[in-house]
Amino acid sequence: MTPFERDITDQPAALERLLAAERAHPPLPLLHGGEKIVVTGMGSSLYAGYPTWRRLLAAGADAWWISASELLDNPTLAQRAHLAIVTSQSGRSGEVLALLDQWDKAGPRHVIGVTDDPDSPLARRSHLVRPLHSGPEATVSTKSYLNTLAAHALLAGELTGDPLGPVISEIRLAAAELARALRARHPSAVIAAAATGAGSPRLALLGGGDQAATALTGALILKEAAKVPAEAFVGGAFRHGPIELAGPGLTAVMLTGPGSGRDSLAHLAADLAPTGTTLVTIGPHTLPGVFHHIPTPQAGRPADLILPMLAIQRLAVALARATGVEPGHFHIGQKVTQTL
Amino acid sequence: MTPFERDITDQPAALERLLAAERAHPPLPLLHGGEKIVVTGMGSSLYAGYPTWRRLLAAGADAWWISASELLDNPTLAQRAHLAIVTSQSGRSGEVLALLDQWDKAGPRHVIGVTDDPDSPLARRSHLVRPLHSGPEATVSTKSYLNTLAAHALLAGELTGDPLGPVISEIRLAAAELARALRARHPSAVIAAAATGAGSPRLALLGGGDQAATALTGALILKEAAKVPAEAFVGGAFRHGPIELAGPGLTAVMLTGPGSGRDSLAHLAADLAPTGTTLVTIGPHTLPGVFHHIPTPQAGRPADLILPMLAIQRLAVALARATGVEPGHFHIGQKVTQTL
Incomplete structure (x- = not known):
């Protein structure tokens, strides 16, 4: 470990x-x-x-x-x-x-x-x-x-x-x-294998409402811990251009927690599924056409922000392993960024 | 054309x-x-x-x-x-x-x-x-x-x-x-060749002050027009984690226009150069260790925002050509995003 x-x-x-x-x-x-x-x-x-x-x-x-x-x-x-x-x-x-x-x-x-x-x-x-x-x-x-x-x-x-x-x-x-x-089995290795199957993985994390925090932090720790390009898109931002990244090689992680815009995510899933994008949902709800759903209980604040993050941490570990990187090891940065 | x-x-x-x-x-x-x-x-x-x-x-x-x-x-x-x-x-x-x-x-x-x-x-x-x-x-x-x-x-x-x-x-x-x-020769094909030389290109656009707008729009049009993962980092954000993406395959585009934090960019260039990152500067100033500098005149508002964007548009065209994509052709999205 x-x-x-x-x-x-x-x-x-x-x-x-x-x-x-x-x-x-x-x-x-x-x-x-x-x-x-x-x-x-x-x-x-x-x-x-x-x-x-x-x-x-x-x-x-x-x-x-x-x-x-x-x-x-x-x-x-x-x-x-x-x-x-x-x-x-x-x-x-x-x-x-x-x-x-x-x-x-x-x-x-x-x-x-x-x-x-x-x-x-x-x-x-x-x-x-x-x-x-x-x-x-x-x-x-x-x-x-x-x-x-x-x-x-x-x-x-x-x-x-x-x-x-x-x-x-x-x-x-x-x-x-x-x-x-933490004691249960988890599907991160299966998702990481799908994400890396078409060559260099790239990820988009999508969340609205409070789940914007999960998308932003999730994309950051995927970059840090697995050295993969992972970008967060808050609210409707993904549809305004970045959707062009869709296709084999893209893994779109949709956060379906409360207030995350369920209808918008459902429309997006319907548009992305035919492109060959690997769709993953994390949260209390899933959507048609997803490759994998990681359920988290419909909780309240802040549990609905804490629980999805564990799934992303595990995905970071699995992606690092799948691409031959030590999970979470800093190559360049430091734990505390003191340089401006 | x-x-x-x-x-x-x-x-x-x-x-x-x-x-x-x-x-x-x-x-x-x-x-x-x-x-x-x-x-x-x-x-x-x-x-x-x-x-x-x-x-x-x-x-x-x-x-x-x-x-x-x-x-x-x-x-x-x-x-x-x-x-x-x-x-x-x-x-x-x-x-x-x-x-x-x-x-x-x-x-x-x-x-x-x-x-x-x-x-x-x-x-x-x-x-x-x-x-x-x-x-x-x-x-x-x-x-x-x-x-x-x-x-x-x-x-x-x-x-x-x-x-x-x-x-x-x-x-x-x-x-x-x-x-x-537009009439002059430009180095975008050389930069695109370097960016794609190590396999799948990934880009980071770095800008502070008003140049945040150039970084954000630049990353967006690179995604749209060339289908490459390109993320913008405003101010000091790149150092707080995303710097772990550095190494062969990453092209860091630094925007050196007025107010963009020249000292911070210089420290960053010094840290990135030894990692094998391809460093590009666009603006009135360059920095030690860069692979290529695209000069734009020290102008005023809004010229200092307009001129660097042309360099990024051309880089998008060259990256699309280098990866076999028609520059600027929408595969999935539309010009006007009406769906929420």
């Missing part, structure tokens, strides 16, 4: 650690609606904030979801913000530190840092810290991503005044379901 | 048509700063709005840049907007029409429609229309994208109260430079 696979196996325990520490937090301020908020980070730390952004918007906040590097480049956005939610597993990624420096002069009134390291520069320089409790992680983001989803679900609930009991139950359910799924 | 290549050749004339019609517009309202604005569209029509969004932010507006499908999904964003800038070459893309229906009940106070078709539903349902004058286009967006960049530069200048003389001069300069560049 590679270090990447050990981290995948440790995910249920990492979620339990987060829950065990949940009572220890100082309370967050409740939003009154209309506040300007920026939700930021880089890579999967940014993507985990996508559902939080949507939830804040729905609660009436004037919320922005934007990468730390684009925020650095457009400082007026944060200057007038009431609140910034800054996520970084290490608490020391280059863009986040540069942003905190910029905010020393003019920045948001409150900064909430979401990080695994309570001694990191992000934690030291935030007004409030939400620790991830994901623990040491070998390479590609696995348990840190799932714990970030869980921490964000709690944080968004607290800010918007929703009761936290159901969220805590969902995280507990997700941990139990993950542990169960 | 394919229809796609004929459209590429017609681009200088299309920009001249836009300029010739410029005096005919009713004036736009001047912004006072602080207004909430949404800039939206799908595909390259969305990407052309990225520099407009940055310019509105810099002018003090509370501006949002977001795809029409994500905006449909998060209606509170537009409900409170003072102004929406909606771009669609056809004026009838599925998401845009659905958005206009949604706004019949609650939407922005003013809608500016940017479209090539003055009889389209978008034009008919907007408060103000800015016609593109790009004319009939065979397949993949070429002249409609360049004219959208030019129309947006004029529109953003008018909204923020900047003098339009310099923008008009820049568009005229860009048209002349495009015509000159």
Whole structure:
């Protein structure tokens, strides 16, 4: 078992650690609606904030979801913000530190840092810290991503005044379901064989609503852990041009979780099936014409984001094996990206 | 010459048509700063709005840049907007029409429609229309994208109260430079040969600041016109994981125009060169270790966005030829995406 696979196996325990520490937090301020908020980070730390952004918007906040590097480049956005939610597993990624420096002069009134390291520069320089409790992680983001989803679900609930009991139950359910799924057989080797059957594999991950986060993080970890070109398309973006990639060699992974636009995905599956594209669905529903469906229970937030990710992690492991790569081993990058 | 290549050749004339019609517009309202604005569209029509969004932010507006499908999904964003800038070459893309229906009940106070078709539903349902004058286009967006960049530069200048003389001069300069560049020899076949030399090509387009628009549209048209996996990475995103794609087979196209983060690109070039990645720079500057540099003049807005795109269009033609595909021919999609 590679270090990447050990981290995948440790995910249920990492979620339990987060829950065990949940009572220890100082309370967050409740939003009154209309506040300007920026939700930021880089890579999967940014993507985990996508559902939080949507939830804040729905609660009436004037919320922005934007990468730390684009925020650095457009400082007026944060200057007038009431609140910034800054996520970084290490608490020391280059863009986040540069942003905190910029905010020393003019920045948001409150900064909430979401990080695994309570001694990191992000934690030291935030007004409030939400620790991830994901623990040491070998390479590609696995348990840190799932714990970030869980921490964000709690944080968004607290800010918007929703009761936290159901969220805590969902995280507990997700941990139990993950542990169960880890013991079960899974079809990733079959999918990887189909994906690589026509030569060089290429993947498209398609998700709408909150599942955009799964598509974005899924495409990122497939690139990192298996070195395959995998791109995420949010909402209707795939149909506006990228559909031309369809045909033998393309594997389209459709995320069918709640709010993901079931009708749109069904139309897309009907258009893609005759092209020779390998269609995979992950979620509570499947669609006609798919090569393989990986079911996940119809859960609630954040379980409906946590459970599909395990299927993608396993697909990354299988694709790496099928193409002769050590799953999750970094060839070029580092775990913590400090260079701008 | 394919229809796609004929459209590429017609681009200088299309920009001249836009300029010739410029005096005919009713004036736009001047912004006072602080207004909430949404800039939206799908595909390259969305990407052309990225520099407009940055310019509105810099002018003090509370501006949002977001795809029409994500905006449909998060209606509170537009409900409170003072102004929406909606771009669609056809004026009838599925998401845009659905958005206009949604706004019949609650939407922005003013809608500016940017479209090539003055009889389209978008034009008919907007408060103000800015016609593109790009004319009939065979397949993949070429002249409609360049004219959208030019129309947006004029529109953003008018909204923020900047003098339009310099923008008009820049568009005229860009048209002349495009015509000159179209007559000159170009290195796209050499780059395409290098890109396909190690087997299945994969491309990463890297741009910061306004050049994010070039990276995003460039990756889209490479997928559409050459059926190759090409992904855009904005700002520092490439280093946070996707850098693992580096090595033989990857062609990294770095856009070195103004504000694109020259130091970051130089660090990245130094890290990528030893991996066997084929490095290409497009813009006023090059970097050590590149395989090929395609110079474009240090211009101003919007010329610095128009001129690099021609280089990418030609690379798309050459990559299509190198992989046995008819450049710009749609296999699956249609010119106008009406299905949601």
